[in-house]
Amino acid sequence: MSSRHPYRRMIVALLAALVVGGLAATPAAAEPGGDTGDEGASANPTLGSVLEDSTRAWSEAKEKFDASVKRQGELTAQLQATEAQLATVQEQVAAIAVAAYRTGPLTTFAALMDAGTPDSFAERADTINQIAHHNDNLLHELKGLKESQAAQKKALEDEVAAQQQQVQTMEQKKKDAETALKLAGGPSKGFVTANLPSADPVPRTSSGGLPKESCSVKDPTTTGCITPRMLHAMQEAQKDGFKRFVACFRPSGPYEHPKGRACDFSVQTKSGFGGVASGDDFVYGSTLAAYFVKNANQLGVMYVIWFKEIWTPAVGWHHYSGVAGDPSSDHTNHVHLSIL
Template sequence: MSDLRRLLTAALACLTAVTLLAAPASAAPDEKGDGDLSAVLETTNRKYVAAKGAVTASRKKQKQLTSRLRAAEARRDALIPEVNQIARQQYQIGDLGTAGYLLNAGSSGDFLSKAVSLEEINRLHDGRLRELNAAIHTVESSKRQIDAEVKKEQEQLTVLARQREAARKQLELIGGSTGINPSITSGFVDADSKIAAPAPRNAGGGFSPEGCTEKDLTTSGCVTKRTLHMYKEVRKAGFKRFAGCHRTGGPFEHPKGRACDWSLQNRGFAVAHNDDMRRYGNDLTAFLVRNADRLGIYYVIWYKQIWFAAGNEWRSYSGPSAHTDHVHISML
């Protein structure tokens, strides 16, 4: 039992973003370098999200297996005394054998009683032994599966760490540094941010690439299903000021229907010049970052800062656009 308790302890320890306005084909001011992130970085992020999904799935399975293990152990422990009692009865009868046991009956009634008793003992013996064996098998199988899931989780945690470090290095190569101004990011962590409905994931727990197949509600262009889901969830959370998603021409996510720019006002774009605009941008960003894993967000840029999912931290952003007039969201 001490080994079992150690196994259970280890297993449990592991469990441990407007009123909708018609917009021109250009979704935002010209930003030829907007979202200038490498293909390597996107691949890194996809691997990170997939590994994170695998860790979550593994921990969920560990909890299920631990519950199954506890139930099987309880059944096993309850059956052992009963099987022992049956064994003692069989031992007491066994020396005489079946015929001898019955022939010792003092009367026809006693003979019938003993025959029924013997049949019952044998029936209980076979049934309880089968139950006990099944419970023991379930305990052993659950232990092996928990061990396998713990190993799988550790492997995926290693992948997470490796992809996070690779993302940091890629961000540094494209100008991302760690000098963050606290006064700018003070609104980026908001415990009251609403929880978004999760976007569908693939069987492996990640987000598969999607085509630009859905009508963009902000322009005459298209967006992916995941981007449309994000747009609706952002509006549902109360962020309804002007936004533009699809933009024709140029590289990166806008032409692919995988990015949106959220303005700080109800019409057009203007640099944040009062507390209301700054707070709106901060609160929107807080919502996006908090729900990035649920929505399948690739990265967020706001006020010279960039948040990238695999890095899971804010860094300064020195791209062509300072992003002081809108919050940019790119999707996987």
């Protein structure tokens, strides 16, 4: 048989090469849970770690700063009320002092001795006793108000010091993030779109912070899991009209996908991720990225990547390039969202 078809093996090999080559030349759309290319084998896990640590620390410092500013406002209102009350009591005490100076103890004694009857003497003595009791209470109130005023002033000074400390922490964490991003590129104008909807806020702790969450809920885009906060962000975006293809959990990689804290939002209308976005797809991606930035505090956003740009709460938009230089690595075919 081989003598009748001397080129059979060569033809089969050539056809196989053409088929494989043809498949390789056609970009495959990533399926849910598949690798979109934004975390390739040569990705820098240190960048992701620094961004997570600095952004989380910056966000926590910002929450403490905001809580301190709120507390400062409450203390200021309390101090103003105390000082207004103190001024009134001080006027009353001053009036008592003037009256006591004018009348003196002899006048009080004379008023008692001038009583014509025992009943009148008792009534005058009771009146004098009530006045003395009232004056004594007023002096105690004055003392208490002064102590409250001093304590409230000290509390205000402590809040200002706490705010300064949080500002210093925020500045340091901002520098950490900027240093990590220098390798990717410098600051940029990023993506801003007006009149975007506001997302419903995620649950927070009593102090205003974001509780730690595990990969505990079913990922609707894969067979994996995501955090409740990540699910909330995805559902809010979809509720507000961003309903194109999404892929979240991946079992491997150095960043947030394996932790259930990241999703890739494709900008094309069909399933998958495709090539570099243009036209309506580019507008869709830019609007979605701006939506996540606008609602960063409500959703607990750690960072957003879109079209060679990355945004973090601490430093804003910066240039960003993927390691492989393809549409997925450069995030020119999808918006990446990572959640704290």
